[in-house]
Amino acid sequence: VSRDGVIDLDHLAAAIRPETRLVSIMTANNETGVIQPMRKISCICRERGVLLHSDMVQSFGKIDTDLSLIDAASFAAHKFYGPKGAGLLFLRSGLSIQPIMFGGAHETGRRPGTENVAAIAGMAAAAEWMLRGSGGSPNRPDVWCQA
Numbered sequence: 129v130s131r132d133g134v135i136d137l138d139h140l141a142a143a144i145r146p147e148t149r150l151v152s153i154m155t156a157n158n159e160t161g162v163i164q165p166m167r168k169i170s171c172i173c174r175e176r177g178v179l180l181h182s183d184m185v186q187s188f189g190k191i192d193t194d195l196s197l198i199d200a201a202s203f204a205a206h207k208f209y210g211p212k213g214a215g216l217l218f219l220r221s222g223l224s225i226q227p228i229m230f231g232g233a234h235e236t237g238r239r240p241g242t243e244n245v246a247a248i249a250g251m252a253a254a255a256e257w258m259l260r261g262s263g264g265s266p267n268r269p270d271v272w273c274q275a
Contacts, residue, residue: 133160135169150179154183155183155191185203186207201217202216208258214244214247214250
Protein backbone atom coordinates (compact mmCIF):
# COMPACT_ATOMS: atom_id res chain seq x y z
CA VAL A 129 0.00 0.00 0.00
CA SER A 130 1.02 3.60 -0.45
CA ARG A 131 1.80 5.93 2.46
CA ASP A 132 -1.83 7.02 2.50
CA GLY A 133 -3.13 3.43 2.63
CA VAL A 134 -4.24 2.99 -0.98
CA ILE A 135 -3.36 -0.34 -2.55
CA ASP A 136 -0.42 -0.15 -4.94
CA LEU A 137 -1.99 -1.54 -8.11
CA ASP A 138 1.33 -2.56 -9.68
CA HIS A 139 2.26 -4.47 -6.53
CA LEU A 140 -1.17 -6.14 -6.45
CA ALA A 141 -0.82 -7.24 -10.08
CA ALA A 142 2.66 -8.63 -9.39
CA ALA A 143 1.51 -10.42 -6.23
CA ILE A 144 -1.14 -12.46 -8.05
CA ARG A 145 0.47 -15.79 -8.92
CA PRO A 146 -0.93 -18.67 -11.00
CA GLU A 147 -2.12 -20.44 -7.83
CA THR A 148 -3.92 -17.32 -6.50
CA ARG A 149 -7.67 -17.95 -6.33
CA LEU A 150 -9.03 -14.95 -4.45
CA VAL A 151 -8.19 -11.34 -3.68
CA SER A 152 -10.06 -9.81 -0.73
CA ILE A 153 -10.06 -6.03 -0.30
CA MET A 154 -11.70 -3.73 2.24
CA THR A 155 -13.48 -1.11 0.09
CA ALA A 156 -13.46 1.60 2.78
CA ASN A 157 -11.42 1.57 5.96
CA ASN A 158 -13.28 2.77 9.04
CA GLU A 159 -10.09 3.80 10.86
CA THR A 160 -8.20 5.65 8.12
CA GLY A 161 -11.01 6.72 5.79
CA VAL A 162 -9.18 5.29 2.79
CA ILE A 163 -11.39 4.24 -0.11
CA GLN A 164 -9.77 1.72 -2.44
CA PRO A 165 -9.99 2.01 -6.26
CA MET A 166 -12.27 -1.01 -6.66
CA ARG A 167 -12.86 -0.56 -10.41
CA LYS A 168 -9.10 -0.74 -11.10
CA ILE A 169 -8.64 -3.61 -8.65
CA SER A 170 -11.48 -5.46 -10.37
CA CYS A 171 -9.82 -5.04 -13.77
CA ILE A 172 -6.56 -6.50 -12.45
CA CYS A 173 -8.37 -9.49 -10.94
CA ARG A 174 -10.47 -10.13 -14.04
CA GLU A 175 -7.44 -9.94 -16.34
CA ARG A 176 -5.78 -12.62 -14.21
CA GLY A 177 -8.84 -14.83 -13.72
CA VAL A 178 -8.91 -14.32 -9.94
CA LEU A 179 -12.06 -13.92 -7.87
CA LEU A 180 -12.52 -10.60 -6.06
CA HIS A 181 -14.19 -10.35 -2.66
CA SER A 182 -14.70 -7.04 -0.93
CA ASP A 183 -15.41 -6.29 2.70
CA MET A 184 -18.05 -3.60 2.16
CA VAL A 185 -19.13 -3.36 5.79
CA GLN A 186 -18.13 0.31 6.04
CA SER A 187 -19.20 1.40 2.55
CA PHE A 188 -22.75 0.11 2.11
CA GLY A 189 -25.14 2.97 1.42
CA LYS A 190 -22.35 5.52 1.71
CA ILE A 191 -20.27 4.86 -1.40
CA ASP A 192 -21.77 4.06 -4.78
CA THR A 193 -20.52 0.61 -5.72
CA ASP A 194 -21.11 -1.36 -8.87
CA LEU A 195 -21.56 -4.94 -7.66
CA SER A 196 -20.91 -6.20 -11.19
CA LEU A 197 -17.24 -5.35 -10.54
CA ILE A 198 -16.85 -7.96 -7.81
CA ASP A 199 -17.54 -11.63 -7.29
CA ALA A 200 -18.42 -11.53 -3.60
CA ALA A 201 -18.98 -8.96 -0.88
CA SER A 202 -19.60 -8.96 2.87
CA PHE A 203 -21.97 -6.58 4.67
CA ALA A 204 -22.92 -6.11 8.35
CA ALA A 205 -26.42 -4.87 9.20
CA HIS A 206 -25.44 -2.83 12.25
CA LYS A 207 -23.32 -0.55 10.04
CA PHE A 208 -26.46 0.66 8.23
CA TYR A 209 -28.84 0.90 11.22
CA GLY A 210 -29.90 -2.74 11.11
CA PRO A 211 -29.77 -5.23 13.98
CA LYS A 212 -26.48 -6.48 15.38
CA GLY A 213 -25.67 -10.07 14.53
CA ALA A 214 -27.07 -10.02 10.98
CA GLY A 215 -24.84 -10.02 7.95
CA LEU A 216 -24.96 -10.69 4.26
CA LEU A 217 -22.67 -12.41 1.81
CA PHE A 218 -23.28 -11.33 -1.78
CA LEU A 219 -22.22 -13.79 -4.48
CA ARG A 220 -22.37 -12.92 -8.15
CA SER A 221 -24.72 -15.01 -10.25
CA GLY A 222 -23.20 -18.38 -11.09
CA LEU A 223 -20.78 -18.39 -8.17
CA SER A 224 -21.38 -20.95 -5.45
CA ILE A 225 -19.68 -21.77 -2.19
CA GLN A 226 -19.26 -25.01 -0.32
CA PRO A 227 -20.61 -25.21 3.23
CA ILE A 228 -18.01 -25.36 5.98
CA MET A 229 -20.41 -26.41 8.77
CA PHE A 230 -22.62 -29.45 8.65
CA GLY A 231 -25.40 -30.92 10.73
CA GLY A 232 -28.73 -30.29 9.08
CA ALA A 233 -30.41 -30.03 5.73
CA HIS A 234 -32.27 -26.81 6.47
CA GLU A 235 -31.26 -23.37 5.16
CA THR A 236 -30.77 -24.90 1.69
CA GLY A 237 -27.90 -27.00 2.98
CA ARG A 238 -25.65 -23.96 3.48
CA ARG A 239 -25.41 -24.18 7.26
CA PRO A 240 -26.84 -26.09 10.21
CA GLY A 241 -29.31 -24.39 12.50
CA THR A 242 -32.15 -22.00 11.98
CA GLU A 243 -31.53 -18.49 10.69
CA ASN A 244 -32.52 -15.44 12.74
CA VAL A 245 -35.44 -14.40 10.54
CA ALA A 246 -36.28 -11.30 12.60
CA ALA A 247 -32.71 -9.99 12.26
CA ILE A 248 -32.70 -10.75 8.54
CA ALA A 249 -35.99 -8.88 8.07
CA GLY A 250 -34.60 -5.96 10.08
CA MET A 251 -31.49 -5.95 7.94
CA ALA A 252 -33.58 -5.94 4.76
CA ALA A 253 -35.64 -2.98 6.02
CA ALA A 254 -32.49 -1.06 7.01
CA ALA A 255 -30.86 -1.79 3.65
CA GLU A 256 -33.92 -0.58 1.77
CA TRP A 257 -33.96 2.58 3.89
CA MET A 258 -30.26 3.25 3.20
CA LEU A 259 -30.62 2.61 -0.52
CA ARG A 260 -33.47 5.13 -0.69
CA GLY A 261 -30.89 7.67 0.45
CA SER A 262 -32.27 8.08 3.94
CA GLY A 263 -29.13 6.94 5.78
CA GLY A 264 -26.92 10.00 5.80
CA SER A 265 -25.00 10.85 8.93
CA PRO A 266 -25.45 8.87 12.16
CA ASN A 267 -25.54 12.23 13.95
CA ARG A 268 -28.86 13.16 12.33
CA PRO A 269 -31.58 13.20 15.02
CA ASP A 270 -34.24 12.00 12.56
CA VAL A 271 -32.40 8.67 12.25
CA TRP A 272 -33.08 7.91 15.90
CA CYS A 273 -36.65 9.23 15.99
CA GLN A 274 -38.20 7.02 13.32
CA ALA A 275 -40.44 4.20 14.45
